[in-house]
Amino acid sequence: MTARIIDGKVIAAELRGRVADEVARVRRDHQLTPGLAVVLVGNDPASEVYVRSKHTQTQAAGMASFEHKLPADVSEGDLLVLIARLNHDPRVHGILVQLPLPKTLHTETIINAIDPAKDVDGLHPNNAGRLAGGFAALSPCTPLGCIILTKSVHASIEGMNAIVIGRSNLVGRPLVQLLLNENATVTIAHSRSRDLAKLCAQADLVYAAVGRPEMVRGDWLKLGATVIDVGINRIPVPGAKPKLVGDVAFQEALDVAGAITPVPGGVGQMTVACLLVNTLRAACAIHGLPAPAV
Ligand SMILES: NC(=O)C1=CN([C@@H]2O[C@H](COP(=O)(O)OP(=O)(O)OC[C@H]3O[C@@H](n4cnc5c(N)ncnc54)[C@H](OP(=O)(O)O)[C@@H]3O)[C@@H](O)[C@H]2O)C=CC1
Ligand SMILES: Nc1nc(=O)c2c([nH]1)NC[C@@H]1CN(c3ccc(C(=O)N[C@@H](CCC(=O)O)C(=O)O)cc3)C=[N+]21
Numbered sequence: 001m002t003a004r005i006i007d008g009k010v011i012a013a014e015l016r017g018r019v020a021d022e023v024a025r026v027r028r029d030h031q032l033t034p035g036l037a038v039v040l041v042g043n044d045p046a047s048e049v050y051v052r053s054k055h056t057q058t059q060a061a062g063m064a065s066f067e068h069k070l071p072a073d074v075s076e077g078d079l080l081v082l083i084a085r086l087n088h089d090p091r092v093h094g095i096l097v098q099l100p101l102p103k104t105l106h107t108e109t110i111i112n113a114i115d116p117a118k119d120v121d122g123l124h125p126n127n128a129g130r131l132a133g134g135f136a137a138l139s140p141c142t143p144l145g146c147i148i149l150t151k152s153v154h155a156s157i158e159g160m161n162a163i164v165i166g167r168s169n170l171v172g173r174p175l176v177q178l179l180l181n182e183n184a185t186v187t188i189a190h191s192r193s194r195d196l197a198k199l200c201a202q203a204d205l206v207y208a209a210v211g212r213p214e215m216v217r218g219d220w221l222k223l224g225a226t227v228i229d230v231g232i233n234r235i236p237v238p239g240a241k242p243k244l245v246g247d248v249a250f251q252e253a254l255d256v257a258g259a260i261t262p263v264p265g266g267v268g269q270m271t272v273a274c275l276l277v278n279t280l281r282a283a284c285a286i287h288g289l290p291a292p293a294v
Contacts, residue, residue: 001223003257006149012269015148015294016061019276022292023062026284034283035064036094036120036275037086041079041105042072046234047098054096054272061276064091072102079105080113087115093286094120094279099170117286120278123169131177138278143175145270146207146228147182153226153259154205158183161202165189165216165247166209171230175207196220208247218252227253227260230267 026032036058040051051067058065068082086092095118101107111119116126122140130137150157162184166172172188179186189199200206200220208216209230221227231247246263253260261267280292 001255001258003227003254004153004259006152006228006259006261006266008145008149008261008266008269011149011152012145012273015270015273016057016276018294019273019280020061022280022294026280026289026292027062030287030289032283032287032289033062033064033091034093034279035066035089035091036096036279037066037068037089037092039068039070039079039082039086039095039097041070041074041098042102043069050272051098054275057272058276058279063276063279066092073104076105076109079110083110083113087113087118092118093283094118094275096121096275118282120275120282121170122174122278128169128174131174134177134181138282139178140170140174141274141278142171142209142230142267142271143178144274144277145267146175146230147178148270148274149228149261149267150205150226156182157205160184160204161187162205162207163187163189163199163203164207164209165193165196166207166211166230168209171209172207175209179205200225206248210247212247213245214247214249216248216253218249218254218256221253221256223256224258225256227257228267229261229263232263232268 038051038054055065086095095114111123114124116124119127119138122138127137131139162179164172164176167190176186176188187199197220201222206225206227213233229246229248233245234242235245236242244264277294284292
């Protein structure tokens with residue numbers, strides 16, 4: 001059996017196209033141009049690639065893009081001043097502070113300072129709490145992308161057994177909440193879990209969000225399982241640019257899974273597309289417009 005490869009590039013491009021159509025509509029009918037501000041502290045090269053692709057795609061969708069690059073030694077006070085300014089800027093509807101922040105900054109203090117209405121990462125406790133309560137919220141982009149990719153395979157995931165490996169605030173935890181909202185049966189695994197292979201063997205849906213290259217092996221998987229690989233691991237290659245690999249041993253999994261996302265070209269593509277969706281949604285909500293049809 002060879003698994004179907006879920007093409008994140010195609011699905012993300014289609015979603016970005018729908019966002020661009022809706023952006024054109026709100027610009028025309030409501031003179032509203034959604035705007036996204038991205039804050040990058042320090043100059044981690046991997047982060048810069050991601051920030052650049054967000055910038056390009058935001059503009060391609062007809063939205064305004066604002067970039068703020070701050071030195072790694074910026075003070076917490078200065079960063080909080082910038083966030084307050086973005087909170088009050090009427091051109092800005094989405095604020096994303098790239099994580100992780102340098103150790104000298106207190107992440108919780110920074111995230112808490114973002115206006116929850118502009119929190120397109122869904123990390124503010126207001127949004128995280130709303131999601132956990134099953135209420136409407138801005139939800140984190142990567143988990144939203146994981147659900148869309150899953151639904152490209154299964155129209156309904158009600159009653160399916162899902163395992164989420166990883167419990168970070170950015171990925172694992174909110175993904176668990178979204179899966180529960182879809183009526184899946186969810187197992188949450190993490191670094192203290194015992195016998196991951198046995199837990200995976202039960203799962204119709206496997207989500208790997210760990211940050212350990214190729215940790216999930218092919219023989220852990222149930223035959224025909226749908227595998228969504230969130231991991232982005234950069235493996236150094238002498239004399240060449242680093243190779244990207246996921247948290248799943250892709251070649252092994254191909255023989256067992258029913259469908260699988262590649263790295264790159266899978267979840268990462270959806271994260272950026274969903275960021276555009278969240279920015280559009282935030283802009284409409286802030287302006288009292290009905291939720292957009294994406
Ligand atoms: N494709 C995309 O768009 C995105 C990709 N990523 C990638 O996804 C991966 C995860 O990111 P993120 O959630 O931010 O990472 P974190 O480091 O914040 O969280 C990793 C999670 O994995 C768990 N874990 C660590 N080691 C093991 C192990 N041996 N067995 C089981 N669980 C383990 C940790 O458990 P514990 O809680 O016990 O420490 C933790 O919950 C990374 O590769 C990251 O680059 C991240 C965001 C977006
Ligand atoms: N506040 C915050 N929110 C985030 O959502 C966030 C973050 N901080 N910090 C870093 C992680 C990582 N992340 C990625 C998003 C897209 C790709 C992506 O587009 N990947 C391409 C490849 C890119 C390449 O070639 O380098 C792909 O998988 O096809 C990767 C990684 C978002 N994160």
